[in-house]
Amino acid sequence: MHNKIYNSNILITGGAGFIGSYVVEELLKHEPAKIIIIDNLIRGTYENMRSFLDNPLVEFVEGDVRDAELLENCIKGVDYVFHMAALRINACAASPREGFNVMLKSTFELAELCVKHKVKKVIYSSSASVYGLAQHFPTPETDNPYNNQTFYGGAKLWGEQLFRSYKFMFSLDYVALRYFNVYGPRMDTDGKYTEVMIRWLDCINDGKPPLIYGDGSTTMDFVYVKDVAKANVAALLSDVSDEAFNVGNCEETSLKQLLQVLLEVNNSNLISEHREENTINPVSRRLADNSKAKKLLNFEPSVGLEKGLYELSKWYFEKKKTIVYNV
Numbered sequence: 307m308h309n310k311i312y313n314s315n316i317l318i319t320g321g322a323g324f325i326g327s328y329v330v331e332e333l334l335k336h337e338p339a340k341i342i343i344i345d346n347l348i349r350g351t352y353e354n355m356r357s358f359l360d361n362p363l364v365e366f367v368e369g370d371v372r373d374a375e376l377l378e379n380c381i382k383g384v385d386y387v388f389h390m391a392a393l394r395i396n397a398c399a400a401s402p403r404e405g406f407n408v409m410l411k412s413t414f415e416l417a418e419l420c421v422k423h424k425v426k427k428v429i430y431s432s433s434a435s436v437y438g439l440a441q442h443f444p445t446p447e448t449d450n451p452y453n454n455q456t457f458y459g460g461a462k463l464w465g466e467q468l469f470r471s472y473k474f475m476f477s478l479d480y481v482a483l484r485y486f487n488v489y490g491p492r493m494d495t496d497g498k499y500t501e502v503m504i505r506w507l508d509c510i511n512d513g514k515p516p517l518i519y520g521d522g523s524t525t526m527d528f529v530y531v532k533d534v535a536k537a538n539v540a541a542l543l544s545d546v547s548d549e550a551f552n553v554g555n556c557e558e559t560s561l562k563q564l565l566q567v568l569l570e571v572n573n574s575n576l577i578s579e580h581r582e583e584n585t586i587n588p589v590s591r592r593l594a595d596n597s598k599a600k601k602l603l604n605f606e607p608s609v610g611l612e613k614g615l616y617e618l619s620k621w622y623f624e625k626k627k628t629i630v631y632n633v
């Protein structure tokens with residue numbers, strides 16, 4: 307039996323990015339009529355899209371969501387929209403004006419166009435950043451967002467509220483997904499703000515001691531990227547609307563534990579070195595409560611940290627080899 311993705315037209319903003327490219331792959335399993343990707347490649351890459359760039363069902367538009375005319379051309383005739391284009395948390399802090407234009411203004415234009423062109427449902431990529439340091443652990447969606455201190459978290463929350471108000475005013479259906487710490491193959495490896503696990507993989511590769519800043523007790527909830535893509539598809543397939551869902555792995559992992567598992571899956575016996583923390587991290591804990599997503603979306607993560615880190619390591623070391631061969 308076919309579901310609603312079959313034969314439908316879908317737009318993905320930011321579909322050349324880390325998570326977006328997996329959402330495209332997941333959607334293609336359900337035979338849509340067409341998937342349009344709009345991405346300015348500020349972080350997305352052709353390499354991320356390698357598995358589907360030649361697929362006739364996929365159209366890639368290299369362009370900016372700040373270009374309202376282009377955005378309208380992409381939205382016309384579309385049934386569903388996944389809105390994933392965004393700046394990273396540090397990029398918003400470095401340039402709040404750019405953050406405003408990409409995260410707020412473009413999201414507003416997109417909501418307007420979705421109403422105008424009668425889009426049936428929007429799946430909005432939100433973030434656990436909306437909570438700041440949460441009040442409860444595991445954190446349910448009902449935790450309040452007043453502890454957030456970042457422009458990025460504020461912008462994501464505003465996006466959720468924008469879609470809520472558009473549901474109320476214009477009956478635009480939407481679901482917001484609050485991802486926790488997403489990791490896996492295709493995650494950013496060369497940016498200025500490369501994630502700690504990539505820096506540690508470099509240490510493992512070079513046989514150098516991995517550095518831990520602070521005491522390593524900060525915890526995160528690491529969720530594997532393919533699980534996040536599945537949550538997106540589940541959010542579209544369900545009839546649920548006007549709801550926000552946590553998407554985490556529901557496991558609290560300290561940075562110290564993360565390093566230990568990373569060393570284990572790579573059979574490494576390197577000893578870590580500690581350095582004084584050089585930045586203040588206001589969010590010292592993260593742990594998702596996914597029970598709402600389980601109940602209403604029938605979504606549960608399926609990839610544990612060990613398996614996920616194994617896949618990440620395999621991909622990263624392969625990638626490094628290719629880079630070395632290419633120079």
Ligand SMILES: NC(=O)c1ccc[n+]([C@@H]2O[C@H](COP(=O)([O-])OP(=O)(O)OC[C@H]3O[C@@H](n4cnc5c(N)ncnc54)[C@H](O)[C@@H]3O)[C@@H](O)[C@H]2O)c1
Nearest residue numbers: 320323324325345346348349350370371390391392433488
């Ligand atoms: N990775 C995580 O841990 C995480 C956690 C919470 C929320 N999110 C959210 O999930 C979504 C996808 O994140 P990701 O990790 O795949 O990041 P990403 O940076 O890989 O993907 C975002 C994509 O948007 C594109 N983009 C940025 N600005 C654009 C613009 N003005 N016009 C067109 N395209 C633009 C980038 O080129 C990139 O391909 C984002 O909305 C992000 O805020 C990610």
